Amino acid sequence: MEERNAEVAALGDSVILSTVDAVIGWGRKYSFFTYPFITACCGMEFMSVAGPRYDIDRFGAALPRFSPRQADILLVVGTISHKQAPILVKVYNQMTEPKWVFSYGACVCSGGMYNDYSTVQGIDTILPVDIYVPGCPPRPEMVFDGLIKLQELVAKERSSKWPRGEAEFAPKVKR
Amino acid sequence: MVELSERIKRLLPDAVLSAGSSLGQQYVVVRREAVVEAMRKLRDDETMLFNFMMDLTAVDYLGKRAHDARYEIVYHLYSLKHHHRIRVKVSVGADDPSLDSIVPVWKGADWFEREAWDLYGITFKGHPNLKRILLYEEFVGHPLRKDYPIKKRQPLIGPEN
Numbered sequence: 446m447e448e449r450n451a452e453v454a455a456l457g458d459s460v461i462l463s464t465v466d467a468v469i470g471w472g473r474k475y476s477f478f479t480y481p482f483i484t485a486c487c488g489m490e491f492m493s494v495a496g497p498r499y500d501i502d503r504f505g506a507a508l509p510r511f512s513p514r515q516a517d518i519l520l521v522v523g524t525i526s527h528k529q530a531p532i533l534v535k536v537y538n539q540m541t542e543p544k545w546v547f548s549y550g551a552c553v554c555s556g557g558m559y560n561d562y563s564t565v566q567g568i569d570t571i572l573p574v575d576i577y578v579p580g581c582p583p584r585p586e587m588v589f590d591g592l593i594k595l596q597e598l599v600a601k602e603r604s605s606k607w608p609r610g611e612a613e614f615a616p617k618v619k620r
Numbered sequence: 621m622v623e624l625s626e627r628i629k630r631l632l633p634d635a636v637l638s639a640g641s642s643l644g645q646q647y648v649v650v651r652r653e654a655v656v657e658a659m660r661k662l663r664d665d666e667t668m669l670f671n672f673m674m675d676l677t678a679v680d681y682l683g684k685r686a687h688d689a690r691y692e693i694v695y696h697l698y699s700l701k702h703h704h705r706i707r708v709k710v711s712v713g714a715d716d717p718s719l720d721s722i723v724p725v726w727k728g729a730d731w732f733e734r735e736a737w738d739l740y741g742i743t744f745k746g747h748p749n750l751k752r753i754l755l756y757e758e759f760v761g762h763p764l765r766k767d768y769p770i771k772k773r774q775p776l777i778g779p780e781n
Contacts, residue, residue: 526778527756527774527775527776527777527778527779528755528756528777528778529778530777530778530779531777531778560770561763561770562763562768562772562773562774563755563763565778565779570779571779614779616775616776616777616778616779617775617776617777618758618776618777
Protein backbone atom coordinates (compact mmCIF):
# COMPACT_ATOMS: atom_id res chain seq x y z
CA MET A 446 0.00 0.00 0.00
CA GLU A 447 2.75 2.38 0.92
CA GLU A 448 4.49 1.46 -2.26
CA ARG A 449 1.40 2.39 -4.25
CA ASN A 450 0.97 5.75 -2.52
CA ALA A 451 4.53 6.52 -3.37
CA GLU A 452 3.81 5.69 -7.00
CA VAL A 453 0.79 8.01 -7.08
CA ALA A 454 2.80 10.76 -5.40
CA ALA A 455 5.50 10.37 -8.00
CA LEU A 456 2.96 11.09 -10.76
CA GLY A 457 2.38 14.55 -9.30
CA ASP A 458 0.17 16.84 -11.41
CA SER A 459 0.51 14.84 -14.60
CA VAL A 460 -2.67 12.86 -13.92
CA ILE A 461 -6.24 14.06 -13.53
CA LEU A 462 -8.84 11.75 -12.08
CA SER A 463 -12.31 12.03 -13.58
CA THR A 464 -15.29 9.97 -14.68
CA VAL A 465 -15.72 8.71 -18.22
CA ASP A 466 -19.06 10.54 -18.45
CA ALA A 467 -17.46 13.85 -17.56
CA VAL A 468 -14.78 13.45 -20.20
CA ILE A 469 -17.28 12.45 -22.88
CA GLY A 470 -19.60 15.30 -21.89
CA TRP A 471 -16.74 17.79 -22.07
CA GLY A 472 -15.87 16.52 -25.51
CA ARG A 473 -19.43 16.63 -26.78
CA LYS A 474 -20.34 20.08 -25.60
CA TYR A 475 -17.85 21.85 -27.89
CA SER A 476 -18.41 19.77 -30.99
CA PHE A 477 -22.08 19.91 -31.89
CA PHE A 478 -23.00 19.13 -35.47
CA THR A 479 -26.31 20.85 -36.15
CA TYR A 480 -29.19 20.00 -38.40
CA PRO A 481 -31.11 23.23 -39.03
CA PHE A 482 -34.76 22.36 -39.72
CA ILE A 483 -35.82 25.79 -40.95
CA THR A 484 -39.42 26.40 -41.97
CA ALA A 485 -40.17 30.08 -41.44
CA CYS A 486 -39.02 33.60 -40.64
CA CYS A 487 -36.83 32.58 -37.66
CA GLY A 488 -34.53 31.27 -40.38
CA MET A 489 -33.54 34.85 -41.18
CA GLU A 490 -32.37 35.33 -37.63
CA PHE A 491 -30.65 31.97 -37.72
CA MET A 492 -28.61 33.22 -40.68
CA SER A 493 -27.47 36.07 -38.46
CA VAL A 494 -26.57 33.58 -35.70
CA ALA A 495 -24.61 31.42 -38.13
CA GLY A 496 -23.01 34.31 -40.01
CA PRO A 497 -19.70 36.00 -39.22
CA ARG A 498 -21.01 38.83 -37.01
CA TYR A 499 -22.46 36.64 -34.27
CA ASP A 500 -20.63 33.50 -35.37
CA ILE A 501 -22.01 30.35 -33.75
CA ASP A 502 -18.64 28.72 -34.54
CA ARG A 503 -17.20 30.37 -31.42
CA PHE A 504 -19.21 27.79 -29.48
CA GLY A 505 -18.21 24.89 -31.67
CA ALA A 506 -21.69 24.44 -33.12
CA ALA A 507 -21.24 25.89 -36.58
CA LEU A 508 -21.07 22.88 -38.82
CA PRO A 509 -24.48 22.18 -40.36
CA ARG A 510 -24.91 18.66 -41.59
CA PHE A 511 -26.98 18.00 -44.65
CA SER A 512 -28.13 14.64 -43.40
CA PRO A 513 -29.82 14.16 -40.02
CA ARG A 514 -27.82 10.95 -39.64
CA GLN A 515 -24.66 12.97 -39.05
CA ALA A 516 -26.14 15.58 -36.72
CA ASP A 517 -26.23 15.98 -32.93
CA ILE A 518 -28.62 18.88 -32.50
CA LEU A 519 -31.94 19.23 -34.26
CA LEU A 520 -32.43 22.99 -34.52
CA VAL A 521 -36.15 23.44 -35.11
CA VAL A 522 -36.40 26.97 -36.47
CA GLY A 523 -39.85 28.23 -37.44
CA THR A 524 -43.53 27.36 -37.25
CA ILE A 525 -44.38 23.67 -37.50
CA SER A 526 -47.74 22.93 -39.10
CA HIS A 527 -49.72 19.73 -38.70
CA LYS A 528 -48.71 18.90 -42.25
CA GLN A 529 -45.03 19.37 -41.42
CA ALA A 530 -45.07 17.48 -38.10
CA PRO A 531 -44.69 13.92 -39.50
CA ILE A 532 -41.66 15.08 -41.50
CA LEU A 533 -40.06 16.59 -38.39
CA VAL A 534 -40.57 13.37 -36.44
CA LYS A 535 -39.09 11.36 -39.30
CA VAL A 536 -36.02 13.59 -39.33
CA TYR A 537 -35.64 13.26 -35.55
CA ASN A 538 -35.90 9.50 -35.71
CA GLN A 539 -33.23 9.38 -38.39
CA MET A 540 -30.67 11.14 -36.20
CA THR A 541 -28.14 8.97 -34.43
CA GLU A 542 -27.90 9.16 -30.66
CA PRO A 543 -26.92 11.07 -28.65
CA LYS A 544 -29.14 13.83 -29.98
CA TRP A 545 -30.64 16.98 -28.60
CA VAL A 546 -33.55 19.13 -29.73
CA PHE A 547 -33.24 22.90 -29.73
CA SER A 548 -36.59 24.72 -29.89
CA TYR A 549 -35.85 28.00 -31.64
CA GLY A 550 -38.54 30.69 -31.49
CA ALA A 551 -41.98 31.22 -30.00
CA CYS A 552 -43.83 29.18 -32.63
CA VAL A 553 -41.73 26.10 -32.01
CA CYS A 554 -41.98 26.44 -28.21
CA SER A 555 -45.74 26.93 -28.00
CA GLY A 556 -47.32 27.64 -31.35
CA GLY A 557 -46.60 31.32 -30.81
CA MET A 558 -49.26 33.60 -32.18
CA TYR A 559 -50.71 30.83 -34.34
CA ASN A 560 -53.46 29.33 -32.23
CA ASP A 561 -55.29 28.07 -35.27
CA TYR A 562 -56.38 25.15 -37.43
CA SER A 563 -52.97 24.37 -38.88
CA THR A 564 -50.22 24.93 -36.30
CA VAL A 565 -48.67 22.48 -33.84
CA GLN A 566 -48.95 24.00 -30.35
CA GLY A 567 -45.33 23.44 -29.40
CA ILE A 568 -43.07 20.68 -30.70
CA ASP A 569 -42.74 19.23 -27.20
CA THR A 570 -46.04 17.52 -28.02
CA ILE A 571 -44.15 15.31 -30.49
CA LEU A 572 -40.45 15.43 -29.55
CA PRO A 573 -38.41 15.56 -26.33
CA VAL A 574 -37.13 19.15 -26.26
CA ASP A 575 -33.89 19.96 -24.40
CA ILE A 576 -33.79 23.72 -24.65
CA TYR A 577 -36.45 26.33 -25.33
CA VAL A 578 -35.52 29.73 -26.74
CA PRO A 579 -38.63 31.92 -27.12
CA GLY A 580 -38.78 35.16 -29.07
CA CYS A 581 -40.25 36.26 -32.34
CA PRO A 582 -37.58 35.76 -33.53
CA PRO A 583 -35.08 35.39 -30.67
CA ARG A 584 -32.05 37.67 -30.85
CA PRO A 585 -28.72 35.95 -31.55
CA GLU A 586 -27.68 36.63 -27.94
CA MET A 587 -30.66 34.62 -26.72
CA VAL A 588 -29.74 31.76 -29.01
CA PHE A 589 -26.19 31.73 -27.67
CA ASP A 590 -27.49 31.86 -24.12
CA GLY A 591 -29.64 28.83 -24.93
CA LEU A 592 -26.72 27.09 -26.58
CA ILE A 593 -24.44 27.67 -23.58
CA LYS A 594 -27.16 26.34 -21.26
CA LEU A 595 -27.44 23.29 -23.50
CA GLN A 596 -23.66 22.83 -23.32
CA GLU A 597 -23.85 22.90 -19.52
CA LEU A 598 -26.64 20.33 -19.69
CA VAL A 599 -24.66 18.08 -22.02
CA ALA A 600 -21.53 18.33 -19.86
CA LYS A 601 -23.47 17.05 -16.84
CA GLU A 602 -25.23 14.24 -18.67
CA ARG A 603 -24.75 10.61 -17.70
CA SER A 604 -24.35 7.94 -20.32
CA SER A 605 -27.29 6.04 -18.77
CA LYS A 606 -29.56 8.66 -20.36
CA TRP A 607 -28.84 7.20 -23.77
CA PRO A 608 -30.28 5.82 -25.92
CA ARG A 609 -33.42 7.89 -25.65
CA GLY A 610 -35.25 5.92 -28.33
CA GLU A 611 -37.58 6.87 -31.13
CA ALA A 612 -40.17 9.60 -30.81
CA GLU A 613 -43.58 8.01 -30.61
CA PHE A 614 -46.04 9.63 -32.87
CA ALA A 615 -49.32 8.22 -34.08
CA PRO A 616 -51.29 10.34 -36.53
CA LYS A 617 -54.90 9.28 -37.03
CA VAL A 618 -54.42 8.98 -40.77
CA LYS A 619 -51.36 7.06 -41.91
CA ARG A 620 -49.98 7.75 -45.33
CA MET B 621 -61.37 61.09 -69.74
CA VAL B 622 -63.77 58.32 -68.92
CA GLU B 623 -62.61 56.11 -66.09
CA LEU B 624 -61.55 52.54 -66.82
CA SER B 625 -64.34 50.93 -64.83
CA GLU B 626 -66.89 53.06 -66.72
CA ARG B 627 -65.36 51.99 -70.04
CA ILE B 628 -65.60 48.36 -69.01
CA LYS B 629 -69.23 48.86 -68.09
CA ARG B 630 -69.90 50.24 -71.58
CA LEU B 631 -67.95 47.40 -73.18
CA LEU B 632 -69.83 44.71 -71.23
CA PRO B 633 -73.26 46.17 -70.53
CA ASP B 634 -74.86 42.78 -69.87
CA ALA B 635 -72.18 41.44 -67.55
CA VAL B 636 -71.28 44.40 -65.38
CA LEU B 637 -73.70 45.15 -62.57
CA SER B 638 -71.89 48.16 -61.14
CA ALA B 639 -68.64 50.00 -61.53
CA GLY B 640 -66.71 52.46 -59.44
CA SER B 641 -63.51 53.25 -57.66
CA SER B 642 -62.31 52.97 -54.10
CA LEU B 643 -59.20 54.79 -52.85
CA GLY B 644 -58.27 55.46 -56.46
CA GLN B 645 -58.55 51.81 -57.46
CA GLN B 646 -61.03 50.84 -60.14
CA TYR B 647 -63.45 47.97 -59.75
CA VAL B 648 -66.36 46.37 -61.53
CA VAL B 649 -68.92 43.95 -60.14
CA VAL B 650 -69.75 41.22 -62.63
CA ARG B 651 -72.74 38.91 -62.87
CA ARG B 652 -71.86 35.39 -61.76
CA GLU B 653 -73.14 33.69 -64.93
CA ALA B 654 -71.21 36.02 -67.23
CA VAL B 655 -67.81 35.80 -65.59
CA VAL B 656 -65.96 33.68 -68.16
CA GLU B 657 -67.25 35.61 -71.17
CA ALA B 658 -66.49 38.92 -69.48
CA MET B 659 -62.97 37.80 -68.61
CA ARG B 660 -62.33 36.62 -72.15
CA LYS B 661 -63.50 39.95 -73.50
CA LEU B 662 -61.32 41.83 -71.02
CA ARG B 663 -58.33 39.78 -72.11
CA ASP B 664 -58.85 40.09 -75.87
CA ASP B 665 -60.42 43.51 -76.42
CA GLU B 666 -57.90 45.91 -77.97
CA THR B 667 -58.67 48.69 -75.51
CA MET B 668 -58.39 46.39 -72.49
CA LEU B 669 -55.81 43.62 -73.13
CA PHE B 670 -55.72 42.37 -69.54
CA ASN B 671 -53.18 39.66 -70.25
CA PHE B 672 -52.04 39.16 -66.65
CA MET B 673 -54.30 37.70 -63.97
CA MET B 674 -52.42 38.89 -60.89
CA ASP B 675 -54.56 37.52 -58.10
CA LEU B 676 -57.71 35.60 -57.37
CA THR B 677 -59.10 35.33 -53.89
CA ALA B 678 -62.35 35.10 -51.96
CA VAL B 679 -64.00 37.08 -49.17
CA ASP B 680 -66.54 35.77 -46.67
CA TYR B 681 -69.09 38.43 -45.71
CA LEU B 682 -70.89 36.29 -43.13
CA GLY B 683 -73.33 38.46 -41.20
CA LYS B 684 -72.51 41.52 -43.27
CA ARG B 685 -74.29 40.68 -46.50
CA ALA B 686 -77.39 38.78 -47.51
CA HIS B 687 -77.36 34.99 -47.43
CA ASP B 688 -77.40 34.79 -51.22
CA ALA B 689 -74.37 37.10 -51.54
CA ARG B 690 -72.25 35.76 -48.72
CA TYR B 691 -69.04 35.16 -50.65
CA GLU B 692 -67.28 37.40 -53.08
CA ILE B 693 -64.62 36.23 -55.52
CA VAL B 694 -62.12 38.95 -56.33
CA TYR B 695 -59.94 38.97 -59.44
CA HIS B 696 -57.09 41.41 -59.94
CA LEU B 697 -56.19 41.95 -63.56
CA TYR B 698 -53.34 43.91 -65.11
CA SER B 699 -52.53 44.85 -68.66
CA LEU B 700 -48.85 44.76 -69.51
CA LYS B 701 -49.68 46.61 -72.73
CA HIS B 702 -51.77 49.49 -71.40
CA HIS B 703 -50.40 49.46 -67.83
CA HIS B 704 -53.83 49.62 -66.26
CA ARG B 705 -55.38 47.38 -63.68
CA ILE B 706 -58.90 46.47 -62.59
CA ARG B 707 -60.49 44.61 -59.75
CA VAL B 708 -63.36 42.35 -60.79
CA LYS B 709 -65.76 41.12 -58.12
CA VAL B 710 -68.36 38.39 -58.34
CA SER B 711 -70.85 37.56 -55.58
CA VAL B 712 -71.95 34.00 -54.88
CA GLY B 713 -74.49 32.73 -52.37
CA ALA B 714 -74.01 30.59 -49.28
CA ASP B 715 -76.20 27.73 -50.48
CA ASP B 716 -74.35 27.17 -53.73
CA PRO B 717 -70.96 28.89 -53.57
CA SER B 718 -69.91 28.11 -57.10
CA LEU B 719 -69.08 29.82 -60.35
CA ASP B 720 -67.39 29.01 -63.64
CA SER B 721 -63.64 28.48 -63.67
CA ILE B 722 -61.54 31.01 -65.56
CA VAL B 723 -58.73 28.52 -66.18
CA PRO B 724 -59.73 28.38 -69.88
CA VAL B 725 -59.01 32.12 -70.04
CA TRP B 726 -55.85 32.32 -67.90
CA LYS B 727 -54.07 29.07 -67.11
CA GLY B 728 -52.40 30.79 -64.17
CA ALA B 729 -55.72 30.86 -62.35
CA ASP B 730 -55.44 27.11 -61.72
CA TRP B 731 -53.71 27.18 -58.32
CA PHE B 732 -55.51 30.34 -57.20
CA GLU B 733 -58.86 28.63 -57.70
CA ARG B 734 -57.63 25.55 -55.87
CA GLU B 735 -56.57 27.76 -52.96
CA ALA B 736 -59.95 29.52 -52.87
CA TRP B 737 -61.65 26.12 -52.89
CA ASP B 738 -59.34 24.76 -50.19
CA LEU B 739 -59.78 27.62 -47.73
CA TYR B 740 -63.24 29.02 -48.59
CA GLY B 741 -65.02 26.13 -50.28
CA ILE B 742 -65.84 27.97 -53.47
CA THR B 743 -66.47 25.46 -56.26
CA PHE B 744 -65.07 26.43 -59.63
CA LYS B 745 -67.06 24.61 -62.28
CA GLY B 746 -64.94 23.26 -65.11
CA HIS B 747 -61.66 23.45 -63.20
CA PRO B 748 -59.33 20.69 -64.46
CA ASN B 749 -58.08 19.55 -61.03
CA LEU B 750 -60.06 21.04 -58.16
CA LYS B 751 -58.49 19.55 -55.02
CA ARG B 752 -56.80 20.88 -51.89
CA ILE B 753 -53.56 22.72 -52.46
CA LEU B 754 -52.42 23.93 -49.01
CA LEU B 755 -54.18 21.65 -46.54
CA TYR B 756 -54.06 17.91 -46.61
CA GLU B 757 -56.60 15.71 -48.34
CA GLU B 758 -58.14 14.38 -45.10
CA PHE B 759 -59.00 17.84 -43.75
CA VAL B 760 -62.73 18.41 -43.36
CA GLY B 761 -64.20 21.86 -44.00
CA HIS B 762 -62.79 25.14 -45.15
CA PRO B 763 -60.94 27.00 -42.37
CA LEU B 764 -61.02 30.60 -43.63
CA ARG B 765 -64.80 30.65 -43.63
CA LYS B 766 -65.96 32.96 -40.85
CA ASP B 767 -68.11 30.22 -39.29
CA TYR B 768 -65.20 27.78 -38.97
CA PRO B 769 -64.65 27.46 -35.19
CA ILE B 770 -61.41 29.19 -34.26
CA LYS B 771 -60.60 26.56 -31.62
CA LYS B 772 -61.33 23.59 -33.83
CA ARG B 773 -58.38 21.24 -34.41
CA GLN B 774 -58.12 18.51 -37.00
CA PRO B 775 -54.86 16.80 -36.16
CA LEU B 776 -55.35 13.99 -38.62
CA ILE B 777 -51.79 13.71 -39.78
CA GLY B 778 -50.13 15.85 -37.07
CA PRO B 779 -50.03 15.59 -33.26
CA GLU B 780 -53.04 15.71 -30.92
CA ASN B 781 -53.22 19.48 -30.54
